[in-house]
Each structure stands twice: as C-alpha cells, then as structure tokens.
Amino acid sequence: MDKQHYLMNAGIPLQIEASMPIPWSSDQSFFNPNSSVDHHFDSDAFALRHLIGKLDRSSPAALPSLAADPGFAERAAKFSCFGSRSFNGRTSSPPGSATPGQSMVALPRVASSPSLKLNGSPPPRNRKLPGSGANSNEESSVSEQIPSGETGSNSRKRKSASRGKNKDHRSNSPKEDENLKRSKQTENCENEQECNENKTNQKPPEPPKDYIHVRARRGQATDSHSLAERVRREKISERMKLLQDLVPGCNKVTGKALMLDEIINYVQSLQRQVEFLSMKLASVNPDMENLLSKDMYQQSTSLPQQMYPLDSSSPAYYHHHQNVQQQQLHSTNISSVDPLPLDASLGIQIDGFAQNLPQFPAFTEDDLHSIVQMGFIHNTVQNQTSNMKVEL
Amino acid sequence: MKNPNYPLKKRLASRFLKALEKIKYNMSPSPVSIEEKRRRHRAVRGAAYASMASSVGPRRAWSRALLRKMRERKRARRNPRNADTRFGLNQLCDVVPGGEAMDSRSLLNETAHYIECLVAQVQIMREILHSSSSSSSTTL
Numbered sequence: 001m002d003k004q005h006y007l008m009n010a011g012i013p014l015q016i017e018a019s020m021p022i023p024w025s026s027d028q029s030f031f032n033p034n035s036s037v038d039h040h041f042d043s044d045a046f047a048l049r050h051l052i053g054k055l056d057r058s059s060p061a062a063l064p065s066l067a068a069d070p071g072f073a074e075r076a077a078k079f080s081c082f083g084s085r086s087f088n089g090r091t092s093s094p095p096g097s098a099t100p101g102q103s104m105v106a107l108p109r110v111a112s113s114p115s116l117k118l119n120g121s122p123p124p125r126n127r128k129l130p131g132s133g134a135n136s137n138e139e140s141s142v143s144e145q146i147p148s149g150e151t152g153s154n155s156r157k158r159k160s161a162s163r164g165k166n167k168d169h170r171s172n173s174p175k176e177d178e179n180l181k182r183s184k185q186t187e188n189c190e191n192e193q194e195c196n197e198n199k200t201n202q203k204p205p206e207p208p209k210d211y212i213h214v215r216a217r218r219g220q221a222t223d224s225h226s227l228a229e230r231v232r233r234e235k236i237s238e239r240m241k242l243l244q245d246l247v248p249g250c251n252k253v254t255g256k257a258l259m260l261d262e263i264i265n266y267v268q269s270l271q272r273q274v275e276f277l278s279m280k281l282a283s284v285n286p287d288m289e290n291l292l293s294k295d296m297y298q299q300s301t302s303l304p305q306q307m308y309p310l311d312s313s314s315p316a317y318y319h320h321h322q323n324v325q326q327q328q329l330h331s332t333n334i335s336s337v338d339p340l341p342l343d344a345s346l347g348i349q350i351d352g353f354a355q356n357l358p359q360f361p362a363f364t365e366d367d368l369h370s371i372v373q374m375g376f377i378h379n380t381v382q383n384q385t386s387n388m389k390v391e392l
Numbered sequence: 393m394k395n396p397n398y399p400l401k402k403r404l405a406s407r408f409l410k411a412l413e414k415i416k417y418n419m420s421p422s423p424v425s426i427e428e429k430r431r432r433h434r435a436v437r438g439a440a441y442a443s444m445a446s447s448v449g450p451r452r453a454w455s456r457a458l459l460r461k462m463r464e465r466k467r468a469r470r471n472p473r474n475a476d477t478r479f480g481l482n483q484l485c486d487v488v489p490g491g492e493a494m495d496s497r498s499l500l501n502e503t504a505h506y507i508e509c510l511v512a513q514v515q516i517m518r519e520i521l522h523s524s525s526s527s528s529s530t531t532l
Binding site for chain 2: 236239240242243246247263266267270271273274275277278279280281282283
C-alpha cells in the first residue's frame with residue numbers, strides 16, 4: 001500500500017501503540033536487551049526492519065490504524081525533537097507522571113514546529129513525515145515506539161542510543177543538557193528522578209509523553225551513569241533536608257529551587273546581621289572588662305557539665321582569670337607572663353585584622369583559650385596563672 | 393545542628409573578644425572621622441569572620457577559604473590599600489566562601505556548617521552589644 005510504502009521510505013514503521021498492542025508486544029522482549037546498551041544502533045535498525053517486516057504482515061491492521069491516528073506524525077515529530085520537547089514537556093507536565101493523554105495532547109503541538117525546524121523540512125502537521133533527515137530519527141523513535149507497553153525508561157534509553165547516529169539531535173543536546181540542568185536546579189527533580197528511574201528500567205515505555213519529557217543527555221544514560229546520577233541527586237536532596245532544618249521557616253517550602261532561595265536569603269541575612277552588629281560594636285566605646293567578665297561568665301554558665309574535673313574550683317578559676325584579664329587590659333606590661341604556644345598561629349591570624357599588634361593579645365588568646373578548653377589545659381593554665389602578677 | 397553548640401560558641405566568643413580587644417585598644421575617643429569609623433567597622437566585621445574561621449579551623453572548606461582570604465588580605469595590608477574586597481561573600485555558590493570550587497553536595501554541607509557558625513557569631517555579637525550597652529548604662 002502506498003501509505004505503507006511511504007512510511008517505509010521515510011523509515012517510519014507504523015506504530016500505534018493503542019491500536020496494535022499485540023503484534024508489537026512480542027517485540028518488547030526483543031528491544032529490551034538492546035535498549036540497555038548504549039550504542040546499539042545496528043540492533044535498533046535491525047529491529048526496526050524486523051518490525052517493518054512485521055508491519056507488512058500485519059499491514060491491513062496497521063495501516064488503518066496509522067491512518068486513523070491523528071497524533072502519529074506529531075508523536076513522531078515529538079520523538080525526533082528532543083530538546084524543545086523535553087523543555088515543553090517539563091514545564092507543562094504536572095509533577096510526577098500525570099495522565100499521559102493530556103500531556104500528549106498538549107505537547108505535540110508545541111514540539112512539532114521545533115522539530116520541524118530541526119529537521120529542516122517542515123513536515124505538515126499530519127502523517128507526512130519529514131524528509132531524509134528524519135529517517136534515522138523516525139527509525140529510532142519508532143523503534144522505541146513500537147512496543148506498545150514500553151515505559152518511558154526504555155524509550156529513553158533507545159533514544160540515547162539512537163541519538164548517537166542522529167546528527168540532527170546534536171543541536172538538541174545542549175538544550176537538553178540545559179534542560180536537564182535546569183530541571184535539576186528547578187523543581188522538576190521529580191520528573192527527572194522518574195526519568196532516571198525509567199532509564200534504568202528495562203521495561204518498555206508507557207505513553208510516549210513520559211519518555212519525551214525527560215531527555216537523556218547525549219551519550220549518557222547508560223545504567224551506571226543514570227544510577228550514579230540518581231544516587232548523587234538523592235544525596236543532594238538529603239543535604240537539602242538537613243539545611244531545611246537549619247533554616248527557620250523552611251518546612252513549608254518544598255522544592256529545590258525555593259529551598260535554595262530560602263537558604264541563600266538566610267545566609268545573606270545572617271551576613272547582613274554580622275555587618276550591622278559589627279558596625280554597632282565598632283561604634284560602641286570599649287568597655288572590655290565588664291564585657292569580658294560577663295561574657296565569660298555567661299559562657300561558663302551556659303556550659304553543661306562537661307569536662308570539668310574540678311567543678312568546685314572552676315568558679316574560682318574563672319574569676320581568677322577574669323581578674324587577670326582586667327589586669328592585663330590595664331597594664332601594658334606582660335613580660336611576667338609566658339605566652340603559651342597554644343594558639344600562636346591563631347593569634348597571628350587574628351592579629352592581621354587589628355590595626356596595631358600589641359603583644360598581649362597573644363597572651364590573652366592563650367589564656368582565654370585555656371579557659372575555653374575547659375579541662376584540657378586546666379593544669380597548665382593554673383601553672384601559668386600562678387606566675388602572673390596578679391593573684392587571687 | 394548542634395543545638396546549642398557550646399564548644400563552638402565558646403571558641404567563637406573567646407576569639408572574637410580577643411580580636412575586639414585588639415581593635416578597641418587602638419580606638420581613639422569620641423570624635424572620629426567617618427573614614428575611621430568605616431575602618432573600625434571593617435575591622436570588627438573582619439574580626440567576626442576571622443574568629444569564625446579560626447575557631448572552626450581547617451576542618452571546613454568554607455573556613456579554609458576564609459582563612460586563605462585572610463592571609464591574602466593580611467599580605468595585601470602591607471601595601472596600605474585597604475582593598476574592600478568584601479570577604480568574598482556573594483552568592484550561594486559564592487555566599488559560602490570558597491564555594492566555587494565545591495561540588496554541590498559538599499557545598500550544601502559547607503553551607504549548613506557555615507549557617508551554624510554565623511548564627512553563633514551573631515548571637516555572640518548581640519550578647520556583647522547588650523552586655524556592653526547595659527554595662528555602659530550602669531556605669532554612666
């Protein structure tokens with residue numbers, strides 16, 4: 001029949017999944033092993049011809065269905081045009097796999113024109129298939145299409161496999177990458193996860209809508225890759241959940257993009273607070289003794305009973321040190337004290353920010369640090385304090 | 393999130409106070425030019441971030457990045473340029489210092505820890521302010 005003939009020339013076997021489930025179902029098994037492999041172009045083509053042969057046999061059943069299928073060319077166009085389709089599919093599809101029908105209805109219109117552009121020769125919006133450029137596309141798409149019950153994963157796999165031989169798709173790949181990245185960062189991760197899972201599945205794809213939505217990256221979508229990517233993505237979402245706990249008020253927000261925005265806002269607000277507080281602190285008159293004592297005291301009181309070997313002695317310890325601090329503040333002479341090499345490096349680092357570098361900060365640092373490290377250098381600090389000018 | 397993170401807060405408080413001491417030690421009394429104010433402000437802010445970074449130490453990528461920048465700044469300070477490279481805190485990949493060189497997962501980790509530290513630092517600064525303001529009011 002001329003239609004069949006035309007289709008065969010165009011390289012598109014008839015495939016209406018709804019109309020011809022049975023003759024193609026046997027092909028699913030045939031395709032499945034192939035789809036798992038990345039670059040089995042030959043097998044795809046071979047399978048295609050096999051199917052076309054089958055098509056001849058079943059042509060009477062196929063042709064009318066082909067003729068009857070309104071969306072066939074559109075679907076074919078869909079498959080041939082990855083990037084734009086995937087983008088459209090992503091943006092228009094509800095999260096998760098919703099009803100295929102509506103998306104199928106929605107998508108073909110959108111994608112067909114870009115696919116047309118892509119192929120160079122705009123096919124009419126009906127059965128007429130694009131020119132030679134579409135041949136391989138159609139083949140690949142059809143080969144993916146043919147098993148009626150294919151899940152999106154399978155078709156995606158084949159797509160990526162057949163992609164290698166489709167030059168037309170190269171222009172799509174950056175778009176797809178972009179889309180994939182975008183989807184990764186935006187909140188279509190559900191789609192992507194689904195698609196990744198689908199990629200790894202060896203089952204035949206379901207309605208083409210699923211497999212159109214998520215385009216495999218060019219040359220990607222081997223099992224290991226998609227698996228690894230999925231694992232990575234899951235880890236990232238774990239971290240995002242952790243961050244969600246940290247950032248207040250993030251529980252209601254869902255989705256990666258919004259979460260990221262919230263996090264960024266929160267961090268920026270914290271930094272602004274630091275700026276603001278630092279400005280205020282800079283303008284406050286130095287009142288360090290009270291500051292120190294109060295703050296140290298607050299710290300000590302806020303501490304749970306940690307590594308205190310001698311609880312009874314600790315308050316005395318603190319007061320002692322506070323006094324020492326005050327004395328140091330007043331006196332410029334610290335020669336009596338030997339600075340512990342506790343945090344010499346740190347002192348240096350912080351020194352870099354002071355306008356001048358008096359000597360005693362190193363010492364105070366050590367001292368304070370010893371206070372801070374509550375039980376670690378307890379003895380050493382006490383020894384040190386015994387050397388100080390001021391004693392309790 | 394360690395809630396509340398006592399060891400971290402202690403370290404932060406101690407270092408920040410030390411740095412503040414250093415700064416205030418050199419502060420001249422009241423009449424101060426705007427430039428001086430700005431310098432002090434920057435110094436305090438730098439001290440805040442420096443104390444954060446040094447109390448965390450090289451354990452975290454963001455603190456390492458901060459420390460690196462501090463050292464660079466310190467060297468640059470020899471030439472009195474006072475370049476206002478704001479501690480390189482820009483946007484998330486950039487908000488967390490040193491974020492450009494991280495992959496997303498570790499970037500999120502770093503962000504979490506960075507948020508913790510920031511929160512602790514802000515609390516400390518607030519406490520300092522309150523205590524100093526209250527004490528100053530009382531001493532007046």
